[in-house]
Amino acid sequence: MPSALITGITGQDGLYLSELLLAKGYDVHGLIRGQNNPKLDLVHELLPDVQLHTGDLTDMSSLIRALRVSQPDEVYNLGAISFVAYSWENAALTTDVTGKGVLTMLEAVRLHAGDDPASVRFYQASSSEMFGKVQETPQRESTLLWPRSPYGVAKVFGHYMTINYRESYGMHASSGILFNHESPRRGPEFVTRKISQAVARIKLGLQDDVTLGNLDSRRDWGFAGDYVEAMWRMLQQDTADDFVIATGETHSIREFLDIAFRHVGIDDWASYVKQDPRFMRPAEVDLLIGDATKANEVLGWKPTVTFPQLVAMMVDADLEAQRAGW
Missing domain, CATH: 3.90.25.10 (UDP-galactose 4-epimerase, domain 1)
Structure with a gap:
């Protein structure tokens, strides 16, 4: 039974991804921030088979503890301060969690994996907000990033840090540049x-x-349930890479x-x-508006x-x- 650790498990993507992985026979673990998290009861109700661990993307020791307990084959880093409007009011906190939190998670995974850095496959939730002041239409993996919010800037940092860890340490680290995806579970x-x-x-x-x-x-709006399927498919590839996920x-x-x-x-x-x-x-x-040609050709993914x-x-x-x- 493969094991997966999901940060941001209380968000819409975390809930849909957990359901997907459980249906595929995974042992699913989730990182949850704070003992009074208002969505804790929802996770227990929807996902009784998920094992939850308390942790914070700004606290490496808590991440290492969660990794030791869950022993994941795959880590999905979905945790972030994800409301764009909020990021102007709290730019520093957004940077710490949405940007530097990616680095903290990558380093924790690298240390946990030890001599075999590719043994734990890592997914980073990048965002179409990184394109911001778009430099070409549609946007693809090679499009210049020009973020227009503190949230977008933080996501760019996490995106390039994921690439850097892949290239520097040989980690199996992929990023999904997901365009807007919604559902009844959206906040x-x-x-x-x-x-x-x-x-x-x-x-x-x-x-x-x-x-x-x-x-x-x-x-470019799609359904979150479709998009988590793309996340999983990325980590099933022999070679890690970055993919735009969008409807076009x-x-x-x-x-x-x-x-x-x-x-x-x-x-x-x-x-x-x-x-x-x-x-x-x-x-x-x-x-x-995204061009998901690469995801279609390499992952066999299309929105439904x-x-x-x-x-x-x-x-x-x-x-x-x-x-x-x-």
Whole structure:
């Protein structure tokens, strides 16, 4: 039975990845930060077979302890402060966790692996936010990185540190440059879930409107459940590498609103949506669209959920949750 250690197991990717690995017969371990983590009960409920270990990406000793106990064949580093807007308000903390935390995890894995650095396969969750002020469209693995947020800058550091450890020590370390991926498990602070939750509440008469920022920014949105499959496939390759994971389609916030409101029978949403400059980014990323040709050719990976299906899935889940009083 192979063993895997997942940091960031309480996030949407961590939950989907854990389910995938458990279905494949893995012994799954998760790193969880703090004894009062608000998502601890959710992990216990959804993933009773996962063994949890307390640790922190800024504390190497806790990472080494988790590695010794779990003895993983694969490490998936999904842990990060991942809300982009928050990173401007807390740039130093974002840097420590999302950037330097990658280095701490890589070094812990390297020390744990000892004389055989490639014996533990490592996955780093890189991000399309690294492209920022995009230098070519679509974006691929060779596209120049030009991050436009402290979060993006921290992700670039972690991305290049992963490459450096692969080239310097021979570690089997891969990065997945994942474009936006959503699900009903996405946190309500993210715009897609903010919209799906608001649309459900508006439909049910529980809310009058929703306030958003830039409605014209465009993203390449996929389903998180599809994207964790790509993570696993990367670590099954004989040679570690970096891969863009994306749908190859771009959609605006307005398109997301169109589909979400139409799904509940509302064709004209103008009176339900307000804009506020407070939700505008200091430096906006206007257009992201990925070229996942390499992932398709090398990993045999393709997305299975379309954009309209993703939006409908999220709205339906929030309708059910609101009706149940969650």
